[in-house]
Each structure stands twice: as C-alpha cells, then as structure tokens.
Amino acid sequence: MSTIYLIRHCETTGQSPEAPLTPRGEEQAQRLYTQLFELPITHLISSPYRRALDSIQPLATALKLPVAQEDDLKERRLSAVPLDDWQDHLRRTFIDPDYTCPGGESSRIATKRITRVVEKAL
The missing domain is CATH 3.40.50.1240 (Phosphoglycerate mutase-like)
Known part of the structure; x- marks a missing residue:
C-alpha cells in the first residue's frame, strides 16, 4: 500500500x-x-x-x-478578471463545486485535475 x-x-x-x-x-x-x-x-x-x-x-x-x-x-484559477468581492466568490466555490467565475475553474474541475495526478502517482 x-x-x-x-x-x-x-x-x-x-x-x-x-x-x-x-x-x-x-x-x-x-x-x-x-x-x-x-x-x-x-x-x-x-x-x-x-x-x-x-x-x-x-x-x-x-x-x-x-x-x-x-x-x-x-492552483485553481478563481477568475480571469479581478473581483472586488473575490472572497464571496471563493466561498461560493466551496458550497457549490460547479460554480465558476468568468474565465475561472470550478472546484469540481480542479479536484478532477489533481486527482488524476494522484492516481498517476499511485
């Protein structure tokens, strides 16, 4: 193991x-x-x-x-444009794994990307 x-x-x-x-x-x-x-x-x-x-x-x-x-x-890209309320958007990405800001990456997509690296390492 x-x-x-x-x-x-x-x-x-x-x-x-x-x-x-x-x-x-x-x-x-x-x-x-x-x-x-x-x-x-x-x-x-x-x-x-x-x-x-x-x-x-x-x-x-x-x-x-x-x-x-x-x-x-x-690291996951939250948005392609500056967001004054970026913390609110970031918080929302943890509540809704499919939430994406303009030009950004959802939590679900980032998790899949990182999971592929872990699976490959194993």
Whole structure:
C-alpha cells in the first residue's frame, strides 16, 4: 500500500507563480524537511510554482531526490478578471463545486485535475 502526503506550500509573498517564500515560509520549509525526512519517501511531485518548489526543496536536497513538476498541480484559477468581492466568490466555490467565475475553474474541475495526478502517482 502506498502513502501519499499532500502538502500545501509554505507562507509566500504573493499569489504570482514566481512569488518566493517569506522568511517565515523558509523556516516552515526547513521544519517540513525535519518532520518528513525519516519517512520512506521515494518520489516528490510539485506544482511548478516557485512557492511549491521552494517549500519542498530542502527535503528533496536531503533525500537526494528530484522533484517532478506537474502542471496539473497548479492552483485553481478563481477568475480571469479581478473581483472586488473575490472572497464571496471563493466561498461560493466551496458550497457549490460547479460554480465558476468568468474565465475561472470550478472546484469540481480542479479536484478532477489533481486527482488524476494522484492516481498517476499511485
């Protein structure tokens, strides 16, 4: 039986794909490495976003494992246009998994996308 650990990125400076970790986020990445180092981890898969890669890199270095980048692990796009009331829309996506903002992705579609990555990893 395989075990998969799903980890969200550590604290970051922003939402841009290239946003780096904050100093606190860098400390969190070190703690993550410390907590997971002794586990029998054989594969690492990450979103290509910098914050995700920077979060897992200390562990990857310690385990001497490459990090496979998977586009389907990118964060869900809420909307293609700025929304003043984005938190209300985000909340609605958790209530209604099929709700989609203009140019965005529903929770159901994002879940299917991420599930495919997990199934492939297994």
